[in-house]
Amino acid sequence: MAPQPLNETQIGEVLSGLPGWAFGDDRLVREYTLDSHLAAVAMLVHIATIQEQMDHHANLTVTYNQLGVAVNTHSVGGRVTELDTQLATRVEEIAAGHGAR
Numbered sequence: 001m002a003p004q005p006l007n008e009t010q011i012g013e014v015l016s017g018l019p020g021w022a023f024g025d026d027r028l029v030r031e032y033t034l035d036s037h038l039a040a041v042a043m044l045v046h047i048a049t050i051q052e053q054m055d056h057h058a059n060l061t062v063t064y065n066q067l068g069v070a071v072n073t074h075s076v077g078g079r080v081t082e083l084d085t086q087l088a089t090r091v092e093e094i095a096a097g098h099g100a101r
């Protein structure tokens, strides 16, 4: 069954459990700062590995030591679904290990 888009209340509840994440442009978004450019790229590769496991893919951007993550679900027309909250949670779980803040 296709994932259902979350409403604003549901997104607010999700964000209360994901510090640093925000809702913008119909996406869950987070900007991390790493200790170096290579640290940012290493975390990007780790996220990419998770994304391949999940078959769900965020937009990832590296600007020197900044790593941006922005995700919604293409198959429902670019809305936030449970799949996005699951990916955001997985990313949060690895962030501290990369020294991301």
Ligand SMILES: C[C@H](O)[C@H](O)[C@H]1CNC2=NC(N)=NC(=O)C2=N1
Pocket: 055, 056, 057, 058, 071, 072, 073, 074, 075, 076
């Ligand atoms: C065929 C494949 O399962 C789909 O294209 C997947 C891949 N990754 C995806 N990623 C995201 N963010 N949304 C999707 O709808 C999506 N669909």
